[in-house]
Amino acid sequence: MALQIITAEQRMAEKRGHKMVICGQSGVGKTTLARTLDPDKTLFIDLEAGDTAIKDFPIDVIRPNTWQECRDFVCYIGGVNPSLSREPYDHIHYERVMQEHGDEFHKKLGKYDTIFVDSITVAGRLCFQYCMSHPDNIIERSGKVDTRSAYGMHGREMMAWLTHLQHIRDKNVILVGILDSKVDDYGRTNYELQIEGSKTARELPGIVDEVITMTVMGGADGVKPYRAFVCQTLNEWGYPAKDRSGKLNVVEEPHLGRLINKLNGSEQKKDLTFVDPQSQPTERGEVQ
Numbered sequence: 001m002a003l004q005i006i007t008a009e010q011r012m013a014e015k016r017g018h019k020m021v022i023c024g025q026s027g028v029g030k031t032t033l034a035r036t037l038d039p040d041k042t043l044f045i046d047l048e049a050g051d052t053a054i055k056d057f058p059i060d061v062i063r064p065n066t067w068q069e070c071r072d073f074v075c076y077i078g079g080v081n082p083s084l085s086r087e088p089y090d091h092i093h094y095e096r097v098m099q100e101h102g103d104e105f106h107k108k109l110g111k112y113d114t115i116f117v118d119s120i121t122v123a124g125r126l127c128f129q130y131c132m133s134h135p136d137n138i139i140e141r142s143g144k145v146d147t148r149s150a151y152g153m154h155g156r157e158m159m160a161w162l163t164h165l166q167h168i169r170d171k172n173v174i175l176v177g178i179l180d181s182k183v184d185d186y187g188r189t190n191y192e193l194q195i196e197g198s199k200t201a202r203e204l205p206g207i208v209d210e211v212i213t214m215t216v217m218g219g220a221d222g223v224k225p226y227r228a229f230v231c232q233t234l235n236e237w238g239y240p241a242k243d244r245s246g247k248l249n250v251v252e253e254p255h256l257g258r259l260i261n262k263l264n265g266s267e268q269k270k271d272l273t274f275v276d277p278q279s280q281p282t283e284r285g286e287v288q
Contacts, residue, residue, distance in 0.1 A: 017113070017172040018263050019165065021120070021204060022229075022256075023179040023193050023240065024214035029227055029254070030176040033214070034059060034116050036255045041113040045073070047122040060112075067130035070123060071161060072097045077109055077171070078164045089164050114172040114260075115165075120204075121177045124195040127161070128154050155199030159207075162200070166207050172260060179213060179240070191240050205242055210263075213239035214254055227254045 024030050031053040034044055039059040044051070046063045047070075064070045071088045076097045081089040098106070117123065128150070131137060137150040165173050178194040191213070193201045205211045212229045215237070219225040230239045231248040245263050252259060 015170045017168065017170055018210060018245075018260060019173045019208040020175070020210035020212060021193070021208050022174060022176045022212050022214055024176075025181075026178055028214050028216060029053075030214055031118050033174075033176070033254065033256050034118070036257045037114055037116065038257065041111065043109070043112040043115050045115060045117045047126065048118055050118070064126075067123075067126040067157070070126060072100070074161055074164050076101060076106065077115070078168045081164060081167075089160065112171065114174060115168075117173070117175045119177050120175040121194050123161075124154075124158060124197070124200060127157050128196040131157065151197050154197045158195075158197070158200040159203060162204060162207050174256065175208070189238065191238065193240070205240065208242075209244040210248075211240055211242040212252075213241055215239060217251075228252070229254050229259070 022030055022033065031048075031050065034042065034054050035057050037059075039057060042059055044054065044059050044061045046061050049063070051061065062073065064073060071093075075089050075093050078089070080091045080094045084090040087093040131150040131153040132145055132147075134150070134153060137146050137153060138144070139146050162175075165175075180192050180194045182190050182192070184190060193204065195201050195204075210231070212231050214227060214229055216225050217228050229252040230237065230241050230250065231243050231252050232250045233242055235241055235250050247262055247265065248259070252262075
């Protein structure tokens with residue numbers, strides 16, 4: 001297929017989904033966020049077997065039990081990756097899953113605008129279990145697992161899976177995961193996504209459009225605790241966050257439906273700003 005120039009008018013008229021990661025501590029209400037989406041147009045990927053939060057919510061669910069099923073589903077909705085010549089995600093993989101599930105299942109997927117994955121933390125565990133038992137990572141002489149090789153395969157598998165999800169242009173993909181906090185030797189709190197292997201946690205923010213931390217604020221000076229989204233990299237709490245759209249405020253309401261509407265809105269992207277620290281007034285009101 002020859003390269004084509006997509007005009008600005010064509011590109012802006014395309015249906016485009018948003019890819020985002022919602023991270024937060026366990027119990028903060030990440031799974032419950034699915035209730036803020038349109039149930040008729042959302043497919044819930046239940047990897048945690050923990051859908052109590054949406055028990056009475058009329059939303060369609062898929063429950064993959066293995067990493068192979070996770071790969072098949074993503075290949076099924078994402079199609080063929082033309083840059084690959086072997087499984088997963090090549091034309092042979094796609095033809096196989098199409099034969100197994102059929103066109104009828106594929107047509108049903110067309111009604112969904114949003115894929116809600118709960119959670120990427122468990123997806124990473126399933127992937128790691130697959131890698132630890134893969135023949136390529138078993139030492140022939142001893143029969144033991146080559147852990148270093150398994151971690152390398154895990155990083156490649158996860159990045160290929162996430163990249164394939166990212167290229168599903170017409171659907172929103174929401175990945176939720178647990179946020180870990182660690183205090184270093186200097187008393188500083190550092191946050192990172194809880195997921196097997198360092199490669200995925202390190203490179204995931206560069207793949208998705210939005211990285212959002214769901215946290216609890218308030219609770220001091222008479223202010224009742226409340227949940228909130230932290231959406232911008234430059235935030236005073238040091239939470240992991242990123243907004244590729246440029247349309248979100250530092251703190252947003254924890255409602256995915258309204259958040260996606262804001263991302264889809266006609267509001268212009270906010271330009272990056274720079275303030276010279278030397279020009280800021282001091283405590284005495286003087287300019288440095």
